[in-house]
Amino acid sequence: MLHLPTITSLSFIFNLLIGILFTSFYLHKKTTSFLLFGGACISFATAILLVSFKEELNLPWLTHYLANLFIILSPLLLVIGLNKFNNKAVINLTPLAYLYGLCALLLVFVYNHVLSQILTSFIVAILFLYGAFILLKTHCVAKLQQRLLIIGLVTHSLVMLGQVILLLLPFITSNNDDFKPQLHILLIAHLFITTLCALILPFIIFANSESKLINLANNDSLTQLLNRRGFFSTCKNIKANTADKNHTLALIMLDIDFFKRVNDKYGHDVGDQALKWIAQHISQLFMNIGITARIGGEEFAVLLNGYTLEQANTLAEQLSFNIRQQPFYCNDQSIPLSVSAGVSSTTINQLNLKELLLHADKHLYLAKETGRDKVVSQYDHTSSRKPTRPQYNT
Numbered sequence: 001m002l003h004l005p006t007i008t009s010l011s012f013i014f015n016l017l018i019g020i021l022f023t024s025f026y027l028h029k030k031t032t033s034f035l036l037f038g039g040a041c042i043s044f045a046t047a048i049l050l051v052s053f054k055e056e057l058n059l060p061w062l063t064h065y066l067a068n069l070f071i072i073l074s075p076l077l078l079v080i081g082l083n084k085f086n087n088k089a090v091i092n093l094t095p096l097a098y099l100y101g102l103c104a105l106l107l108v109f110v111y112n113h114v115l116s117q118i119l120t121s122f123i124v125a126i127l128f129l130y131g132a133f134i135l136l137k138t139h140c141v142a143k144l145q146q147r148l149l150i151i152g153l154v155t156h157s158l159v160m161l162g163q164v165i166l167l168l169l170p171f172i173t174s175n176n177d178d179f180k181p182q183l184h185i186l187l188i189a190h191l192f193i194t195t196l197c198a199l200i201l202p203f204i205i206f207a208n209s210e211s212k213l214i215n216l217a218n219n220d221s222l223t224q225l226l227n228r229r230g231f232f233s234t235c236k237n238i239k240a241n242t243a244d245k246n247h248t249l250a251l252i253m254l255d256i257d258f259f260k261r262v263n264d265k266y267g268h269d270v271g272d273q274a275l276k277w278i279a280q281h282i283s284q285l286f287m288n289i290g291i292t293a294r295i296g297g298e299e300f301a302v303l304l305n306g307y308t309l310e311q312a313n314t315l316a317e318q319l320s321f322n323i324r325q326q327p328f329y330c331n332d333q334s335i336p337l338s339v340s341a342g343v344s345s346t347t348i349n350q351l352n353l354k355e356l357l358l359h360a361d362k363h364l365y366l367a368k369e370t371g372r373d374k375v376v377s378q379y380d381h382t383s384s385r386k387p388t389r390p391q392y393n394t
């Protein structure tokens with residue numbers, strides 16, 4: 001059956017190893033939450049080690065007092081670590097420090113008494129519940145593991161509260177049973193859940209880190225749109241995910257007109273703001289209907305799945321109109337901006353993204369060649385609207 005020394009040893013080994021794993025990741029990445037999670041696991045392993053000397057050593061301040069302090073320290077570090085992981089840069093540590101100080105003080109008077117166990121279990125229960133609450137509010141990519149960990153923390157909290165009740169019962173009733181078998185089961189549950197939580201936590205952390213890295217690799221940090229790489233990898237799945245192979249899709253390629261002049265006249269920072277402003281217009285219009293990206297310096301692309309060439313052309317005209325109508329303001333100056341656009345389309349059957357981009361690029365080139373501030377699509381090689389050049393106040 002469940003053999004306590006074996007479970008204790010396994011729990012010690014797992015917590016120590018996971019603690020070392022987190023600490024070495026901290027040394028490599030300097031992410032404070034890793035150090036705190038490592039500390040939480042190592043604290044728990046240390047507590048197990050100290051308690052295991054209970055029979056051999058007659059040093060209760062070590063095997064009881066210090067062990068209890070480490071038991072409380074473990075969820076305390078977990079809670080601070082989860083707060084940090086949840087991107088709360090400034091955590092008010094004062095209440096937690098007071099709580100820990102108060103526990104340390106109270107335990108001085110009762111460390112050799114069952115009250116020490118009651119106090120420790122109660123504080124641990126509260127901290128685990130708080131940890132579950134923080135985790136609930138944390139954005140995690142690994143949803144299943146997040147739920148499992150929340151369940152683990154809540155269950156752990158209940159186990160600790162169960163322990164408090166069992167330890168308190170002889171005091172509040174005339175029943176003098178010491179509930180040893182029940183406490184034994186709760187202790188095993190405590191060791192088991194702690195180890196399980198310690199095993200799930202790294203998975204959640206690394207899944208989030210991986211997702212952050214993928215985001216960094218696929219997104220343009222200036223405009224928050226996809227970058228070229230992200231655009232290609234997102235569009236790659238379209239073919240597989242669209243059942244109707246005769247379904248049309250269109251691509252709009254956009255380029256800001258005379259953008260070099262904006263940089264030269266107003267500076268690179270203003271140029272960056274202009275790029276963000278254009279990106280906002282693109283997002284506003286296409287957020288729910290297309291895949292938007294900044295695929296080059298001042299070049300953007302929008303893929304519209306299920307749209308015809310004519311529909312995409314109309315939307316590109318709409319975007320161009322919006323940009324022309326609402327002047328870009330920076331440092332109290334109005335800077336007129338315009339875009340040229342090339343549109344191309346194909347069917348899912350014939351989709352070759354590079355070719356589609358090439359066609360749109362040819363039309364974009366034509367738009368530039370024939371005056372800028374216009375949209376050119378396959379059927380529209382000459383625009384009826386007279387091109388207007390942006391004017392800059394000197």
Ligand SMILES: Nc1nc2c(ncn2[C@@H]2O[C@H](COP(=O)(O)OP(=O)(O)OP(=O)(O)O)[C@@H](O)[C@H]2O)c(=O)[nH]1
Nearest residue numbers: 255256257258259260261263268269271272297298
């Ligand atoms: N501020 C800023 N400028 C950029 C960025 N990437 C590219 N550019 C600038 O974009 C400008 C592109 O200039 P050109 O290719 O000559 O094109 P243009 O002046 O827009 O002229 P046309 O495209 O022919 O209308 C260059 O000055 C680049 O330095 C960026 O991230 N930020």
